[in-house]
Amino acid sequence: MSRQTSPTAFAALLRRDFLLAYRRRAELLQPLLFLLVVTTLFPLGVGPSPQLLANIAPGVIWIAALLATVLSLDSLFRSDYEDGTLEQMILSGQPLALIALARTVAHWLVAGLPIVLLSPLLALWMNLPAEGMSILIKSLIIGTPVLSLIGAIGGALTVSLKRGGQLLSLLVFPLYVPLLILATNAVSSSVAGLPYTGQLGLMVAGLIGSLTLAPFATAAALKLSLS
Amino acid sequence: MNRLYLFFHKTGSPPWFYKYSGYLIPWLWAGFLLLTAIGLYLGLLVAPADYQQGESVRIMYLHVPAAWMSMMIYGLMAIWGFIALVWRIRIMEVLIISSAPIGAAFTLIALVSGSLWGRPTWGTYWVWDARLTSELVLLFLYFGVIALYNSFDEPRKAARAASLLSIVGAINLPIIHFSVLWWNTLHQGSSIGTSGNSIHPSMLWPLLYMAVAFKLYYGANLLSRARLRLLTQDHRKRWVQDLLTKESS
Amino acid sequence: MLSVSELSFERYFEPVFEPVSFELSAGSLMLITGSNGCGKTTLLRLLAGLLEPSEGKFKTREQPLYAGHNPAIKDDLSVEENIRFWMKFMGTRKTGLGDALCKRVIEEIGLTPVAMQEGRTLSAGQRKRCSLARLLFCDEALWLLDEPYSNLDREGIGMLDRIVRSHLDGGGACIMTTHGSLRPEGFELQECHMISGRERYAGAAA
Numbered sequence: 001m002s003r004q005t006s007p008t009a010f011a012a013l014l015r016r017d018f019l020l021a022y023r024r025r026a027e028l029l030q031p032l033l034f035l036l037v038v039t040t041l042f043p044l045g046v047g048p049s050p051q052l053l054a055n056i057a058p059g060v061i062w063i064a065a066l067l068a069t070v071l072s073l074d075s076l077f078r079s080d081y082e083d084g085t086l087e088q089m090i091l092s093g094q095p096l097a098l099i100a101l102a103r104t105v106a107h108w109l110v111a112g113l114p115i116v117l118l119s120p121l122l123a124l125w126m127n128l129p130a131e132g133m134s135i136l137i138k139s140l141i142i143g144t145p146v147l148s149l150i151g152a153i154g155g156a157l158t159v160s161l162k163r164g165g166q167l168l169s170l171l172v173f174p175l176y177v178p179l180l181i182l183a184t185n186a187v188s189s190s191v192a193g194l195p196y197t198g199q200l201g202l203m204v205a206g207l208i209g210s211l212t213l214a215p216f217a218t219a220a221a222l223k224l225s226l227s
Numbered sequence: 228m229n230r231l232y233l234f235f236h237k238t239g240s241p242p243w244f245y246k247y248s249g250y251l252i253p254w255l256w257a258g259f260l261l262l263t264a265i266g267l268y269l270g271l272l273v274a275p276a277d278y279q280q281g282e283s284v285r286i287m288y289l290h291v292p293a294a295w296m297s298m299m300i301y302g303l304m305a306i307w308g309f310i311a312l313v314w315r316i317r318i319m320e321v322l323i324i325s326s327a328p329i330g331a332a333f334t335l336i337a338l339v340s341g342s343l344w345g346r347p348t349w350g351t352y353w354v355w356d357a358r359l360t361s362e363l364v365l366l367f368l369y370f371g372v373i374a375l376y377n378s379f380d381e382p383r384k385a386a387r388a389a390s391l392l393s394i395v396g397a398i399n400l401p402i403i404h405f406s407v408l409w410w411n412t413l414h415q416g417s418s419i420g421t422s423g424n425s426i427h428p429s430m431l432w433p434l435l436y437m438a439v440a441f442k443l444y445y446g447a448n449l450l451s452r453a454r455l456r457l458l459t460q461d462h463r464k465r466w467v468q469d470l471l472t473k474e475s476s
Numbered sequence: 477m478l479s480v481s482e483l484s485f486e487r488y489f490e491p492v493f494e495p496v497s498f499e500l501s502a503g504s505l506m507l508i509t510g511s512n513g514c515g516k517t518t519l520l521r522l523l524a525g526l527l528e529p530s531e532g533k534f535k536t537r538e539q540p541l542y543a544g545h546n547p548a549i550k551d552d553l554s555v556e557e558n559i560r561f562w563m564k565f566m567g568t569r570k571t572g573l574g575d576a577l578c579k580r581v582i583e584e585i586g587l588t589p590v591a592m593q594e595g596r597t598l599s600a601g602q603r604k605r606c607s608l609a610r611l612l613f614c615d616e617a618l619w620l621l622d623e624p625y626s627n628l629d630r631e632g633i634g635m636l637d638r639i640v641r642s643h644l645d646g647g648g649a650c651i652m653t654t655h656g657s658l659r660p661e662g663f664e665l666q667e668c669h670m671i672s673g674r675e676r677y678a679g680a681a682a
Contacts, residue, residue: 016557016561153391160379174403206402
C-alpha cells in the first residue's frame with residue numbers, strides 16, 4: 001500500500017471540515033436560530049402557564065433538537081457529492097466507513113454540540129425545574145451524537161436526490177423514536193425524583209451500538225448513491 | 228459456497244422465477260381462500276363472544292394476524308434486502324419492493340381494525356396504546372421505504388436504497404417496539420389486552436387459521452406483483468418477447 | 477495492466493453501450509471515442525469501481541486514479557488548501573507531504589498566480605488544471621481521465637500532454653475519453669470506439 005495511512009486521512013478530513021465550517025459560519029447559526037424560534041412557539045401556542053411548560057419542557061426541547069438536527073443533515077454530504085469530492089474519497093482506497101465517521105463527527109461538533117450548549121437557555125425558557133437541568137444536558141450529550149450517526153444514514157441515502165430534505169425527515173424520524181422516549185423520560189423522571197440512570201444507560205448503549213453500526217450503513221448508502 | 232451461489236443465481240434468473248412462481252400462485256390463492264373461509268366461520272360463528280368485550284372481540288381475528296404479518300413482512304424485507312445487497316440478485320430487489328405495499332396494507336388493516344375495536348372498548352377511536360403506536364411507527368417505516376424507492380429514477384439503484392433502509396429499519400424495529408411498550412406502561416395505568424390471559428382453544432384455532440391464511444395471501448400477492456414487475460422491467464428482453472409470442476400464438 | 481472482456485452495463489434494464497473488450501499494457505495510451513451519450517463516462521466509472529458491471533468483467537491489479545467531470549474542488553478553500561487536502565488525504569507517503577511539493581505541483585499546473593484564491597473565483601479551465609494536480613502527487617499506475625482536454629487552453633493542453641507522456645515513460649498506462657474535437661498529439665494510440673446500446677437496439681428493430 002502506497003496510500004496515505006487512515007488516521008492521517010481521517011485527521012485531514014476533520015481539519016478540512018472545520019475549515020469549511022469556519023468559512024461558512026453564518027450558515028451554522030441557522031439550525032440554532034431555528035431551535036430558538038421553534039422553542040419560542042410552544043409557550044405562544046400552549047399558553048405561558050409555568051406548570052404546563054415545565055411538564056412539556058423535556059419533550060419540547062428534545063423535539064426541537066431533532067428538528068434542528070434533521071435540518072442540518074441534508075447538507076451533510078450534499079456539497080461533497082455535487083462537486084465530485086465524494087467519488088474521489090470513495091476511490092481513494094480509504095475505508096469508506098471511516099470517511100463517513102469523520103463527516104459525522106464533524107457534523108456533531110458543529111451542529112450537535114451547539115444544541116447542547118444552548119439547552120440551558122431553552123430549559124430556562126420552558127421553566128424546566130433546576131433538578132432536571134443537568135440530566136437534560138447529559139441526555140443531549142449522549143443523544144445528539146446518536147442523532148448525527150443515524151441521521152447520516154438518511155443523509156447518505158438521499159444525497160443523490162434533488163429534493164432529499166423532506167424525504168430525509170420521513171426516513172429518520174421513526175428511527176429516532178426510542179431515543180426520544182428514553183431521553184425525555186430520563187429528564188421527567190429526574191424532575192419527579194425518580195431514578196433515571198437506567199434510561200441514560202440504555203441511551204449510552206444506543207450510542208455505542210450506533211457508533212459501531214451506523215458508519216457502515218452510511219458508507220454503503222454513499223457507495224450506492226454514487227452508482 | 229459455490230453450489231449455494233449457483234442456486235441463488237439460477238433462482239435469481241427472471242425467466243426461471245417467472246415460470247416456477249406461475250405454478251405456485253394458484254395453489255397459494257386456493258389455500259388462502261380455504262383457510263380464510265374456515266377461519267372466518269370459526270371466528271365469527273363458532274367462537275364465543277368475550278365476557279368482557281362482547282362481540283367486538285371478533286375483530287381480533289383480523290387485527291392480530293394482520294399485526295403479525297405487518298412485522299413479519301418488514302423482517303422479510305430486511306432479509307430480501309440483505310441478499311439483494313450482498314449477492315446483487317435482482318429477484319430479491321423485486322421481492323423487497325413488491326413486499327412493501329403489502330406490508331403497509333397489513334399495517335393499515337391492523338391500525339384501522341385496532342381503532343374500531345377501541346371504540347367500544349375505550350370509548351374512543353384512538354388511544355396511544357402501545358401496540359397501536361408501534362404499528363403507527365411501523366407504518367411510517369413502510370412509507371419511508373416506499374417513498375425512498377419512488378424517489379430514485381433508476382429502479383435497481385432504488386431497490387438497493389430501499390434494501391439498505393429496510394435493513395436499518397429492521398434492526399431498529401424491535402428497539403422501537405420495546406421502547407414504545409415501555410413508554411406506554413409509564414404513561415397509562417393499564418389497558419385491556421389479550422396478552423397474558425390464556426386463550427381458550429375455541430378462540431385460538433380461528434386465530435391460527437387466519438394467521439396461516441394471511442401468510443399464503445402474502446405469498447400469492449407477492450409473487451403476482453413480482454412477476455408483473457419483472458415483465459414490465461424486462462419488456463424489451465428476449466425472454467419476455469418469447470413469452471408474448473408464445474401466448475399470442 | 478488491464479484486460480477488459482465483454483464489459484457492459486445496464487441502466488433502466490437496457491445496455492448503455494455495446495459490450496467492450498480490450499487489453500491495455502504498461503506504457504500505452506488508450507483513447508475512447510464515441511458520440512455524446514454512448515457511455516464513455518459510464519465505462520470509466522465502471523473501470524474505476526464506482527459502478528458494478530452488469531455483464532462481463534475486467535481484471536487489473538491496480539487501484540486506478542479517476543479524474544471525472546467534477547473537479548472535487550471546494551469553493552470555500554483556496555487552491556493551495558484544496559491541493560494540500562487531497563495530498564494529505566490520498567497522496568502517497570513516498571512523495572511526502574511537504575510544502576515544497578505542494579508549491580511545485582501548483583507551479584507545474586500553472587496556478588501559482590491564483591494559489592491563494594478561493595475555489596469559487598477560478599475559471600472552468602483553472603478548475604480543470606486544479607483537478608489535474610492529482611496526477612502529480614499520486615503514484616497510481618493506471619489513469620482514467622474523462623475528457624481531460626475540455627476547457628483547457630493551448631498551453632494547458634501542452635502541459636497535460638507532458639504529464640501524460642512522463643507517466644507513460646515511467647511505465648504507467650492511461651485511458652482517456654474524448655468526443656472528438658480534442659485529441660492527444662504525438663502519441664502512439666490505441667483507440668476504442670464505443671457504440672451506444674440504444675443505437676444497436678434501434679438497428680435491431682429496423
